[in-house]
Amino acid sequence: MLGGLLGGVLLSRTDNRNFIQLVPWLVLVATVIIVLRPILVRRGETGSVHPDVRVALWPVAIASIFLVGLYGGYFGSGIGILMISALSFISRGDIRHVVALKNFLTLCMRGMAILVLVIKR
Numbered sequence: 001m002l003g004g005l006l007g008g009v010l011l012s013r014t015d016n017r018n019f020i021q022l023v024p025w026l027v028l029v030a031t032v033i034i035v036l037r038p039i040l041v042r043r044g045e046t047g048s049v050h051p052d053v054r055v056a057l058w059p060v061a062i063a064s065i066f067l068v069g070l071y072g073g074y075f076g077s078g079i080g081i082l083m084i085s086a087l088s089f090i091s092r093g094d095i096r097h098v099v100a101l102k103n104f105l106t107l108c109m110r111g112m113a114i115l116v117l118v119i120k121r
Contacts, residue, residue: 003066004109007073008116026071030082033064061089072106073113079106 014022065086072079083102084095091098 001069001105001108001112003069003071004073004112005116007070007075007109008113010070011074011113012116012120023075026075029067030071030078033068033082034085036064058090061086064089069105069109072109073116076110076113079109 010022011019065083068079068082068086071082080102083106084098087098087101087105091101
């Protein structure tokens with residue numbers, strides 16, 4: 001939610017030129033998150049996905065989820081796959097649980113961004 005809020009504030013306070021310059025960097029961060037997923041997540045013998053995030057890497061996982069929220073509040077394109085990738089770092093559940101969590105967090109993130117834009121009007 002904080003990422004969506006800050007993304008909405010950033011969007012409302014920047015002009016089109018800043019938006020055009022910032023979007024490639026947001027896409028780069030999104031790409032890095034997708035690239036890191038296979039390194040940090042391993043498959044078990046039954047084919048189920050088990051996050052291999054050690055306690056020391058939790059701040060990195062939480063930061064990636066925050067950055068995806070910021071990306072979603074500011075730009076929003078492709079947020080579903082990015083959120084699934086970021087959440088699968090820490091989720092031990094079935095993909096259905098990850099998708100359900102993604103839907104809820106996307107609702108909260110976009111709701112915060114919309115709230116910022118409506119208040120700015």
